[in-house]
Amino acid sequence: MRQFRRSRFGDLIRAAGPSGRRRFLADLWTARGWETTVEDRLVVARRGDRTERLAVGSRPRFSLSPSVPDEATVVVALGDPARTRRAAPDDARVLSLDELFDLVRYGLPEGRGDDLVADHFGVRLADLPADGGGGGAGSAGRAGGARTGPLASVLPPALSSLPVAPLLFAALLVAAVVVTAGSGGVPTLGEALGGQQPSSPTPTAATTPAPTPTPEPRVVAPGVTTAGVENATLLAAAHRRAAANRSYRWTLGYRESIAGDETGREVEVVYVEAPHVYVSEVQRAGRLRAFPRPTASEDAYADGTTRYARRPAEPDGVAARVLDPDVRDGPGRQASRAARYLDWYLSADETSVARVTTPANASVENEVALYRIEGRGTDFPRSRGYRVEAVVEEDGFVRSMRVTYETRDGLGVEVWFAYDAVGETTVTRPAWLDRADGSNGGRTVVPANATG
Structure with a gap:
């Protein structure tokens, strides 16, 4: 039907x-x-x-x-x-x-x-067909037509014209005869009508166990339940808040390959002491095709009030911008970057979550509940074979993430990041800034309302 x-x-x-x-x-x-x-x-x-x-x-x-x-x-x-x-x-x-x-x-x-x-x-x-009448199995019988429905094949023709009550009785009688069939498959009419039971025992019907109720998904981190990632945006926001309150070393990697052979990679290491105090160092190898990439395009240093970028094209090799005081009250540039990537990459079509039973660094993490997220399929980026894996703490802090996929033109891409030295990282002024020309370090100061 x-x-x-x-x-x-x-x-x-x-x-x-x-x-x-x-x-x-x-x-x-x-x-x-x-x-x-x-x-x-x-x-x-x-x-x-x-x-x-x-x-x-x-x-x-x-x-x-x-x-x-x-x-x-x-x-x-x-x-x-x-x-x-x-x-x-x-x-x-x-x-x-x-x-x-x-x-x-x-x-x-x-x-x-x-x-x-x-x-x-x-x-x-x-x-699908539009909602409407559409006759079912018993519609013809209700209209007074030929016998239809499941009882039509077991009732004799003489019963088809009976009123409803006798017809129902006949149906119940047939059902009783069928149910009480003996071991040879031949029904005993006396049993069906309440007669004497035979001396031979009849098999006892197997008892069907009650179905085990499926437990409701349990929240294990903001936006994450035992069933998977429910809301990647909520998880990303929780990570941004957690990262803003910690010092850490954040390593980001980006790799491209063709037919499995690496053609280029970029690795950025960010040392964060406070939301607006950090040093970022970028290393590149080979030739990279895709753009934009999650890794930074330049080395940078921020001292809490000013952000300096290492730019060889500038006359003194350095550009700087004063951070907006309102921006400095926020979670900081690096925490916001990580949150943006998490929102992108963890919005997968299918995700699953499992408790991590053996932390990589038990001395630090043995009192922290960790969960591994695995996902596949996504609309961003447009890709084939998309896979993502991440490890998250209960407060939403994502310890690590790794993404692999292939672009529509056959370029293999791998993106990863990981945190370490959490709560133990300090920042020093980089040597490339001290080598800039001029008494003030040769800095080109460009005020801007930019993120920190």
């Missing part, structure tokens, strides 16, 4: 896992102009001074009522909306799957809802 758009949409939502439903709701509200984040069992949507907390009423396994978070203000009912209404907070708005379907089909610009469903579930609703 053909499946129509509404029923197919409902089946897709019910079949998705809890985290998949939340991601779909987050993207749906984002398409409607809200800013969304996924937080534990809720999707938090904000627009202006309004905030909505979206939840999906869980499908009860061992209780009569679905489970709904107390903070929810909008609840999607997977089953009976009335039952979900009784379980939801008093002021929450309950949406049935039909109402959610209407929101997708008619509450978004034309075609956007189809794209959204296709992105999450792999099917476009527009490709």
Whole structure:
């Protein structure tokens, strides 16, 4: 039988896992102009001074009522909306799957809802038959026509014209005869009608164990649950905050290859003492084709108030800019760079998360819970064979990340970064700045409202 758009949409939502439903709701509200984040069992949507907390009423396994978070203000009912209404907070708005379907089909610009469903579930609703009557297996019988449905093949023709009640009785009688068939497959009519039981024992039906409930994903870091990366932007923001409060050495690498043979690489080492006190050193080898790249294009030094860049094209070889005081109050240039890369590279199509059981440096990390993120597939960059792996702490600080992919023209790319010497890094003025000409170091000071 053909499946129509509404029923197919409902089946897709019910079949998705809890985290998949939340991601779909987050993207749906984002398409409607809200800013969304996924937080534990809720999707938090904000627009202006309004905030909505979206939840999906869980499908009860061992209780009569679905489970709904107390903070929810909008609840999607997977089953009976009335039952979900009784379980939801008093002021929450309950949406049935039909109402959610209407929101997708008619509450978004034309075609956007189809794209959204296709992105999450792999099917476009527009490709399914429009909702309508469409006769089922029993429609002809209801109209008084020929016998149809599953009972037609087991009832004699004489019963097909009986009223509904006798017909139902006959159906139950046939079912009882079939169920009570002996070991040879021949039903004993006396057993079905309540007669004497045979002396030979009948096999006992095997007991089907109750299904084990699937646990709800547990949050292990901001934007990350045991089911995968729920919100890469949220994780990136947490990393930016964590990096702003630590000193560290940050090593970034970029490598290109053709058919597995390396054609060029670039490695940048950044020593960060404070958000706006750092030294960056870049080394290159071979020939690099792609641009822009995550590694810096120049050596740099920042002392907290001024950033100096090593530029051979300048008359004295150095350019400088005064940092805006408002910028200096932020997390700093290096923390913001890392957050931007994490948002890009961890927005993968599929991700998984596992606890790291053997830290590389147990003396430092044995009291820190670490989780390994693995992902594949992404829209950024446009690529083939995209893979990403990262190790993250519970507060969102990403210890390391490695990305590999192949561009559409066959260029192999590898990007990686890692942190070490965390809490133990200091910065000294680089020699290339001391060698600049002039009594003031030969600096060309260019005031600018630039990031630090």
